[in-house]
Amino acid sequence: MEIKKNTMVIGLGNCGCKITKLFADMGYSTMFANGSEQDLKVLGNMKNIYKLEGYDGFGGHREKAMECLRDNAEFTETLEKIEQKIVILVYAVGGSTGSGLSAVVAQYLKDVYGDDKIIVTVPVLPKESEAINKHKNAYQAVQELMSLEGVGATFFLDNNNCEGKDLKWINKTFASLLDAFITDDSWGEPNNFDESERLEMLADPGAMIISYCKDGIEKLLTDNIFAPLQKDKVCNNVGVIHQDKNDVEIDTIVAEVGKPLNVSEGWGGKCTLIAVSGMSFPVDHIQRLGKLAVDGQKERQHNIKMAKEQSLPTLDFNDIEKPKIKNNIDKPKLTGRDALLAMRKKARA
Numbered sequence: 368m369e370i371k372k373n374t375m376v377i378g379l380g381n382c383g384c385k386i387t388k389l390f391a392d393m394g395y396s397t398m399f400a401n402g403s404e405q406d407l408k409v410l411g412n413m414k415n416i417y418k419l420e421g422y423d424g425f426g427g428h429r430e431k432a433m434e435c436l437r438d439n440a441e442f443t444e445t446l447e448k449i450e451q452k453i454v455i456l457v458y459a460v461g462g463s464t465g466s467g468l469s470a471v472v473a474q475y476l477k478d479v480y481g482d483d484k485i486i487v488t489v490p491v492l493p494k495e496s497e498a499i500n501k502h503k504n505a506y507q508a509v510q511e512l513m514s515l516e517g518v519g520a521t522f523f524l525d526n527n528n529c530e531g532k533d534l535k536w537i538n539k540t541f542a543s544l545l546d547a548f549i550t551d552d553s554w555g556e557p558n559n560f561d562e563s564e565r566l567e568m569l570a571d572p573g574a575m576i577i578s579y580c581k582d583g584i585e586k587l588l589t590d591n592i593f594a595p596l597q598k599d600k601v602c603n604n605v606g607v608i609h610q611d612k613n614d615v616e617i618d619t620i621v622a623e624v625g626k627p628l629n630v631s632e633g634w635g636g637k638c639t640l641i642a643v644s645g646m647s648f649p650v651d652h653i654q655r656l657g658k659l660a661v662d663g664q665k666e667r668q669h670n671i672k673m674a675k676e677q678s679l680p681t682l683d684f685n686d687i688e689k690p691k692i693k694n695n696i697d698k699p700k701l702t703g704r705d706a707l708l709a710m711r712k713k714a715r716a
């Protein structure tokens with residue numbers, strides 16, 4: 368089985384659709400779902416665009432997701448006809464449309480296909496500097512994701528990591544990393560990192576990361592596009608595609624991510640690629656986002672309370688009564704034009 372041909376990437380909401388377009392441009396099967404006509408226009412002439420009728424954005428109300436599926440039968444009918452084995456859902460957890468739809472669509476796919484498909488999720492986490500609602504949505508969406516059973520790997524993209532670069536850099540880096548992982552066809556002595564091992568990693572429940580090993584192993588954990596790893600050293604599979612030599616030691620990876628059940632290695636890759644799956648969800652980081660939302664709300668509540676106490680009390684301005692103008696004022700001496708006209712009149716008399 369060729370993994371790429373057997374993969375369907377589905378973008379939910381604006382961010383999810385933008386990232387999915389990169390996969391469409393690389394020849395993957397794709398679907399796009401969003402309520403906003405304007406956002407969908409940015410995609411240009413793509414196939415399989417589903418405009419979620421009646422939901423021009425969820426206006427911040429992520430709980431509208433079920434109603435949205437109820438009202439958009441064409442989209443759910445297409446979800447029931449997916450032929451590919453691997454379905455990748457891409458969405459930002461900070462928004463409302465993609466964030467709200469993510470869990471209900473994943474559950475829908477589970478209900479339709481059971482264990483016949485590998486469902487991979489790609490939640491994009493908001494920056495810590497974003498608004499309260501983005502953090503609240505993110506927290507709730509990850510809570511929902513954690514409550515789902517039978518979902519495979521989850522790639523937590525973290526927008527915090529684009530310092531000095533733009534969000535498009537995160538999108539492109541992820542698309543290029545996942546494509547390199549999916550399409551790797553390297554072969555060499557003494558072993559290959561074959562498709563079944565890669566499928567096993569994609570089916571592995573828990574967090575997954577992929578990294579080019581350009582600048583040393585320490586960059587795998589600190590300088591990449593993924594959310595900070597949970598520091599409990601839980602993982603299930605480690606996969607390494609070496610370039611031409613044994614350029615990264617498995618022990619060094621294990622020291623960073625913990626002891627895996629399986630290690631798969633291949634040689635002769637276009638570059639050195641490291642993948643780790645079956646890790647714990649980055650709950651410490653998600654909790655931090657949740658706390659930002661709670662603290663932000665407390666601060667707003669305090670400010671609103673203080674604002675209500677503001678008033679404008681009556682002040683004594685010590686007004687002084689206007690002086691009365693005397694009636695018997697001497698007529699002022701004429702000057703200017705009036706004086707001239709008066710002089711002429713007098714001279715003519």
Ligand SMILES: Nc1nc2c(ncn2[C@@H]2O[C@H](COP(=O)(O)OP(=O)(O)OP(=O)(O)O)[C@@H](O)[C@H]2O)c(=O)[nH]1
Binds near residue numbers: 382463493526535537
């Ligand atoms: N990495 C990345 N993040 C993005 C991009 N565009 C938006 N975001 C993030 O996505 C979040 C907003 O989600 P959107 O996808 O715009 O929202 P939505 O799913 O369309 O939902 P609505 O709120 O209903 O519009 C914010 O946290 C943004 O930082 C992008 O191109 N790349």
Ligand SMILES: [Mg+2]
Binds near residue numbers: 381403406
């Ligand atoms: Mg939107």
